[in-house]
Amino acid sequence: MAAVFLAVAMAPGAFGQDAGAPQVPDTLQQRIAACTTCHGVHGEGTPGSKYFPRLAGKPAGYLARQIQNFQDGLRKYPPMEYTVRNLSPAYMHEIADYFSAQEVPYARSPVPPVTAATLQRGEQLARDGDPQRKIPACASCHGIELTGVEPAIPGLVGLPYDYISSQLGAWRTHTRAMRKPDCMAVVAGRLQESDITAVAAWLASRTLPAHVRPQPVGTVKPPLPCGVLEAAGAGA
């Protein structure tokens, strides 16, 4: 960890504008400029963009799998599909480990104006779900404080409104998918559009919990069959 920060601290200013070949630090951070330009040098995301998600502190298994899913075409977003198309599994994991190990403060992204009732509905879905419509609570998989669960479930804290709502939409339009059975596709299919607005607005505007690291392995029992968790050896 210390080594990562040291490398990071040394990187800025390492380039001169003087004549002659630029000095290039031999660091992973330097190698992955294609990633950090949108996701931030420490994976903090780009809050100003309202879209590019934070990667810092997410479980490494989750991050590596997302790179693989973009490569396999399960997740569709052309800039990401192009960027990762030829990465090897070893390089994917190294990049995932880098972002997972980063600890940087969370930033807030703007949230569109919504009513108090909408926020209340969002909190209800996140904490308790909607048993009548068989919608499990976000917290039932993503952790009590929604900070994710090792090794494969991402945290939902500190993500932009636009990102969360577009991901839930992507599961409904089949531009984001996971190994089958795809539990998130089931959940997204049971949500109404107003639910997506509500839960994205509540998650994006919520005060951060004191501890933001993912919960340990095996601390949740997912209510739906989830292929990706079986593959990760995390129950379900």
Add this chain to the structure above:
Amino acid sequence: MKRFVVVLVLVVVVAAIGGWLWLADPRADHVAVPEAGDLSAAALGDPALVARGAYLAAAGDCAGCHSVRGGRPYAGGRSVPTPFGNIPGPNLTPDPETGIGRWSFADFWRALHHGQRADGQWLYPAFPFTSYTKVTPEDARAIFAYLRSLPAVRQATGAAKLSFPYNLRSTLAVWRARYFRSGASQPDAGQSAAWNRGAYLVQGLGHCNECHAPRNAWGATTGAQLSGGEIPRQDWYAPDLSMQENGGLQGWTAQDVVDLLKTGHAAKGAAFGPMADVVADSTQYLTDADLGAIATYLASLPPRQPREAPRSAFNVKRITAAGEKVYRQHCADCHGRDGRGVAGVYPPLDGNSAVTEPTGINAVRTVLLGGFPPVTAGNPRPYSMPPYAQQLNDSDVALVVSYIRQAWGNKASIVRPEQVGKYRHTPID
């Protein structure tokens, strides 16, 4: 109306010629199949033969079109985009229903050499039989043995989605009469063994000319071999491969060619776009001897005519001066103020054919997309380039690309903002 008449006349002519050619009988079972060796199941199962076939299939990059991302290798599924419609790469695994499990070697030979399916139908030239026709019977047998050794995958190939009249396979008879001659690899006794091997790999299995040459309105390659061309629908430019005067690879050494094909980057440039896939899936697996042979052959391609100095109605000096500002802010840290890059890390832009190719497409798309060069055994953790699609507007991209196409020793045409906007939504697959 005029268009309608043209299409109508065309259809009548095509039907007439097609009918005549069909009656003239170019049937599959009339194409002689040469002696290729023992075709018994036991002989085809020989592990050494299968391994040789695997190597040759990699050299031909068969999996590149006959696999879909995230799918099983060689099980088909990828749709190859062409100006005439999308053509799926079929399943090549030995599944009897959906693959080529029922194909005999004769069937395989006719497809590879003659562009004809086992049922006698013509194959679309999206399948590069136009190049594979030079593959030797012995190599075809090894590839056939390798494909037979793959696990059978039951996965039906979708139908080609072609517009009329291209959806009628009979129209291919006309195309073939005009543009296809089945051939054979003819060694040139006046050249070295390495040159001959290189010529065979480049012209035959490697099917390099299928991208690195211009295509006419009928989708046939035209002009000088390997003289560069725009890849239709994929929107990349495959540059001229001549290493001599005015060639796309002028100034490259044989070692530079070998380095690029083996590792994905070389002192003179890096592979990106479709070539990154070719390096990742195919050329990185070739032996040094074969890569050296390819370089030997490419070195013999003739010099090219100098390109006319680009003329522009715009104030080029003002554009490049503005472009230089963008360059210093966003590009010079890695590629250097002098455009020479960093050896082994960032490619030079001065004299780089990706920058100076005639259209400017490659530089525009690389600025927009950034990305990683291929990850190879020789370059397992490559340095990458940031995508600038979010940071730079069309005008700034046009300025900086115009600058790098005119800076240092480069003398290519400027690009306009309208040319940039077009590539923001270009499909990447």
